[in-house]
Amino acid sequence: DVKVTQSSRYLVKRTGEKVFLECVQDMDHENMFWYRQDPGLGLRLIYFSYDVKMKEKGDIPEGYSVSREKKERFSLILESASTNQTSMYLCASRTANQETQYFGPGTRLLVL
Amino acid sequence: SQKIEQNSEALNIQEGKTATLTCNYTNYSPAYLQWYRQDPGRGPVFLLLIRENEKEKRKERLKVTFDTTLKQSLFHITASQPADSATYLCALLYGGSQGNLIFGKGTKLSVKP
DSSP: OOOEEESOSEEEEOTTOOEEEEEEESSOOSEEEEEEEETTTEEEEEEEESSTTOOEEOSOOTTEEEEEEETTEEEEEESSOOGGGOEEEEEEEEOTTOOOOEEOOOEEEEEO | OOOEEOSOSEEEEETTSOEEEEEEEOSSOOSEEEEEEEOTTSOOEEEEEEETTOSEEEETTEEEEEETTTTEEEEEESSOOGGGOEEEEEEEEESSTTOEEEEOOOEEEEEEO
């Protein structure tokens, strides 16, 4: 079974803190994605990566950065957390030629 | 730009009935359309994919249709059960074969015993 894991299920941070969200997949997928999900707004794509060291901005990249040093790991970084970044963060992965996307369990982040 | 809409935020039905969820999109027809299930506090889980040249796809009690003329997909759960209660998301690919998925906001289905 494909497994996508995220480092934390729940996280509480203070405004201005640097926050790291880690995502690891165990199926050698080329493509990895970070979304945030908010009530009434649905899933929105923050960043994605089609290969190691490669990253592309999604629809809402402002305030975020990413890192993909290894194929299996895709990190989302909040350089200086703000209250409007309180959200559910979801990581996903898929192979380059496969349509199905596999999601992690999500990290619920609260920024105080 | 491509948009995808799920018209109903919530749908309440009685156990044993058929649930029908709607997904509409604008602009060009995608190569395929997907449906996911999401339980509270969890990530979405893939259920079914239907391609533009397929009219209908089935998997156990699930059925998906794809009408490129209406730019619409319908998702049916027959003989619904309380365990089917969840949010259901439709998604389509944009930006070519190496593109990204765009998701609808979801329909929350509640099946009452």
